[in-house]
Amino acid sequence: MIINTIFYYFREAATSLIRNSWLTVASVGTIIISLLILGSSVLLVLNVREVASDLESSLEITVFLDDGLEQERLEQLEEEIKFVPGVSSVNFVTKEQALENLKESFGDKAELLSGLEKDNPLPNSYTVKTREANMVPSAARQLTELEGVDQVRYGQGVVENLLALTHWVRIWGTLALLVLGVAAVLLIATTIRMSVFARRREIGIMKMLGATNIFVRMPFMLEGMIIGLTGGFVAAVMIHFGYASLLNKVMISLPFIHLVDDSNSIYQVLGALLGAGFLIGTLGSAISLRRFLKV
Amino acid sequence: MIQLYNVSKTYQNKVQALNGITLHINKGEFVFLVGPSGAGKSTLTKLICREELPTHGQVIVNGRSLPRMKNRQVPYLRRKMGMVYQDFRLIPNKTVFENVAFALEIIGASRSEIRQAVPEALRMVGMEKKLNMRPYQLSGGEQQRTAVARAIVNNPALILADEPTGNLDPDTSWELMKLFMDINSLGTTILMATHAWDIVDEMKKRVVQLENGVIVRDEEGGVYGHDH
Ligand SMILES: Nc1ncnc2c1ncn2[C@@H]1O[C@H](COP(=O)(O)OP(=O)(O)OP(=O)(O)O)[C@@H](O)[C@H]1O
Ligand SMILES: [Mg+2]
Numbered sequence: 276m277i278i279n280t281i282f283y284y285f286r287e288a289a290t291s292l293i294r295n296s297w298l299t300v301a302s303v304g305t306i307i308i309s310l311l312i313l314g315s316s317v318l319l320v321l322n323v324r325e326v327a328s329d330l331e332s333s334l335e336i337t338v339f340l341d342d343g344l345e346q347e348r349l350e351q352l353e354e355e356i357k358f359v360p361g362v363s364s365v366n367f368v369t370k371e372q373a374l375e376n377l378k379e380s381f382g383d384k385a386e387l388l389s390g391l392e393k394d395n396p397l398p399n400s401y402t403v404k405t406r407e408a409n410m411v412p413s414a415a416r417q418l419t420e421l422e423g424v425d426q427v428r429y430g431q432g433v434v435e436n437l438l439a440l441t442h443w444v445r446i447w448g449t450l451a452l453l454v455l456g457v458a459a460v461l462l463i464a465t466t467i468r469m470s471v472f473a474r475r476r477e478i479g480i481m482k483m484l485g486a487t488n489i490f491v492r493m494p495f496m497l498e499g500m501i502i503g504l505t506g507g508f509v510a511a512v513m514i515h516f517g518y519a520s521l522l523n524k525v526m527i528s529l530p531f532i533h534l535v536d537d538s539n540s541i542y543q544v545l546g547a548l549l550g551a552g553f554l555i556g557t558l559g560s561a562i563s564l565r566r567f568l569k570v
Numbered sequence: 571m572i573q574l575y576n577v578s579k580t581y582q583n584k585v586q587a588l589n590g591i592t593l594h595i596n597k598g599e600f601v602f603l604v605g606p607s608g609a610g611k612s613t614l615t616k617l618i619c620r621e622e623l624p625t626h627g628q629v630i631v632n633g634r635s636l637p638r639m640k641n642r643q644v645p646y647l648r649r650k651m652g653m654v655y656q657d658f659r660l661i662p663n664k665t666v667f668e669n670v671a672f673a674l675e676i677i678g679a680s681r682s683e684i685r686q687a688v689p690e691a692l693r694m695v696g697m698e699k700k701l702n703m704r705p706y707q708l709s710g711g712e713q714q715r716t717a718v719a720r721a722i723v724n725n726p727a728l729i730l731a732d733e734p735t736g737n738l739d740p741d742t743s744w745e746l747m748k749l750f751m752d753i754n755s756l757g758t759t760i761l762m763a764t765h766a767w768d769i770v771d772e773m774k775k776r777v778v779q780l781e782n783g784v785i786v787r788d789e790e791g792g793v794y795g796h797d798h
Binding site: 480487 | 641645646647648649676677680
């Protein structure tokens with residue numbers, strides 16, 4: 276009956292796993308390592324994206340003005356700035372205010388700046404916000420063209436750098452994953468091959484007795500699946516606890532950094548790890564059986 | 571039950587093991603396959619259980635053409651035949667009971683079927699008292715009887731035996747032959763390749779003699795040969 280058969284598959288798979296315990300451990304270990312890399316890179320990419328979009332939404336453009344513009348020109352300029360596509364708000368900042376702001380940001384070292392009031396080197400400026408973060412670069416470019424504008428500044432580089440980081444994380448993560456994934460698949464294939472080899476006489480007897488291909492192969496497929504799922508499970512548990520403790524630490528020591536912490540996304544990552552482990556195990560078995568178990 | 575028409579078999583290494591064999595075996599027959607070493611006896615049995623395919627000719631078992639049979643149907647063909655070999659082919663870490671039960675587990679039999687059929691088969695071969703022993707604890711004859719129990723446990727229509735007495739002493743060989751006769755008397759067809767001329771001579775069954783891949787003799791109530 277089916278129940279007996281399933282029981283038989285699991286018993287045989289377990290026997291093989293125990294018989295080749297060292298290879299089993301090595302295969303599970305390789306899967307854990309590759310999936311840890313997969314999990315951490317995915318989480319890193321997700322987080323960098325989150326941080327980048329946080330940063331982007333707080334991005335402002337500062338438009339420094341030429342010295343000595345007439346009040347009339349200033350008012351006209353404000354209108355012109357409002358007409359630049361994407362601009363949502365414009366705020367005039369006088370040079371005095373700019374110095375105040377600077378002093379504030381220096382905090383208790385503000386006295387370093389004393390004496391500057393007499394000959395304030397800071398220009399008047401406009402603080403411009405855009406409706407969307409990605410409108411910042413083009414708006415900034417157009418603002419530079421305006422008459423009376425000296426310089427235009429925005430968080431140049433920060434966002435780009437972060438996005439470039441995710442780019443590299445993705446490339447290296449994928450590469451490492453590929454190499455380790457292939458190693459894991461091959462190691463499982465070897466494990467299964469050893470199992471097939473250890474049981475080749477039994478396989479011959481089974482075929483003589485009229486066992487179907489599925490019956491002969493199933494315990495070996497199961498063996499790979501168990502290895503893969505075990506590796507996936509351990510990696511998922513490690514990522515789960517590791518990430519939880521990271522969130523905790525960041526929350527305490529770097530409260531202004533906001534990491535991905537919705538359980539939905541995290542469980543998706545963990546589920547993907549389990550799935551990837553299963554896939555690696557199944558693939559390893561399938562490759563091995565194709566090559567070494569002609570039935 | 572078995573029909574071979576003009577069957578030839580050439581192995582990959584260009585050895586021609588069989589050459590134009592035509593042979594019919596009816597249901598319930600007991601047939602000895604004799605001939606010198608390398609004559610093609612084992613090759614013939616392998617063609618019948620589709621372990622090998624003929625290079626030329628037609629092999630029909632139970633009305634089905636084996637060359638045309640799809641690979642995935644082969645298991646079902648083998649479930650209708652029991653195989654017995656010189657080297658017993660028992661699984662070492664299984665008990666006598668488990669070895670016989672294995673043949674049923676493989677075809678998906680239920681526990682109750684197994685509990686019923688296995689002791690019956692073991693009784694038939696006289697192994698019912700040793701069902702918890704493992705192969706290494708058994709004599710050659712006992713191992714072979716276990717193998718026979720496994721071969722008959724799902725009531726096959728045909729027993730293919732390739733030198734089943736090859737590793738047995740004369741007395742034990744005779745016990746096995748008595749067992750085969752019992753099984754045959756219940757209607758099971760038996761094809762047995764053998765070098766045991768005394769058994770063949772004594773039993774007066776149909777004898778098919780192969781030499782260099784051709785049938786040189788096929789007679790009812792025959793003897794092993796005239797030159798031993
Ligand atoms: N798998 C194989 N590959 C190549 N040649 C083979 C193979 N099996 C058998 N042969 C060759 O085919 C010929 C017939 O072999 P077979 O085993 O059928 O003889 P046999 O009659 O069973 O001999 P024996 O009495 O020694 O068992 C021999 O020459 C053998 O070397
Ligand atoms: Mg032979």
